[in-house]
Amino acid sequence: MAEPRNRYSTVSLVLHWGIAALVLGQIILITAAEAEGSNRGLWMMLHKSGGMAILILTLTRIGWRIANPAIALPSALPKWQKVFARTTHVLFYVVLLVLPLTGWLAGSAxxxxxxxxxxxxxxxxxxxxxxxxARALMTIHTSLPKLLYVLVFLHVAGALKHQFIDRDNVLHRMIPLIPRRP
Incomplete structure (x- = not known):
């Protein structure tokens, strides 16, 4: 019997961290676009481009995830935590699809x-x-980042819990530079 995988593939890592970097970039770009006296046109072009990049990479990640299922969560994890973790991931995918789609649809309208x-x-x-x-779509588009911030907080808090409380190597799966615990 093959040994279970203990970390995600390079493709999964690149998609995860690439999308994370683009999301951070989106926050910076929209803040710059809203700053008084800014070069709004440039920042908005970059923001819209980043949104489309997130959409494309999220669709790619979903396809990759279907072809390469996630690593099983630790067996010692209570069922409610497994459900909570999977629900958070599904909500991430939904938000990362709906945010750029509503922006694109609003611009198109x-x-x-x-x-x-x-x-x-x-x-x-x-x-x-x-x-x-466009106004209705932008209402959705400008409301969803709040949910995204909550999801990011929960995701990071969960990763830190696994690293420092559970000590179960879950964080090592996405950050291979962190040494695996025996």
Whole structure:
């Protein structure tokens, strides 16, 4: 019988940390875009491009996850914690899909395109409705980061709990530089 995997694949690690870096970048970019006297157009183009990159990478990660199921959680973990962990991950995927989609749909409703990192025009979606539709979509788009912040907090808190309280090598799976405990 094969030994169970004790860390995620390089592809999983690159997707996880790449998306995490882009999410942090999104926070910085939207803050810069909202700063008075900023070069709003540049920051918004980068923010929209980052959102599309997150969408593409999240879809890739979901596909990779389907083809390469997650490592089993420690058997000693209570069932409620396993359910909580899986629910948090599913909610991450939902938010990381809905956030860029609502932004893209809102821009499309207003016929406002953008250049993907200044390289090419990102296509608009065939959405009508104009300002009213865009406003409704932007309400969702601007509300979801609050849920994302809660999910990030829970995710990091859970990782730290596993590392320092449970001492069960869960954090080693996503950060291979952390030595595996015997």
């Amino acid at each position: 207003m016929q406002r395109g953008f250049e993907f990192y200044g390289l090419f025009d990102f296509p608009l979606l065939p959405v009508g409705g104009g300002r009213e539709t």
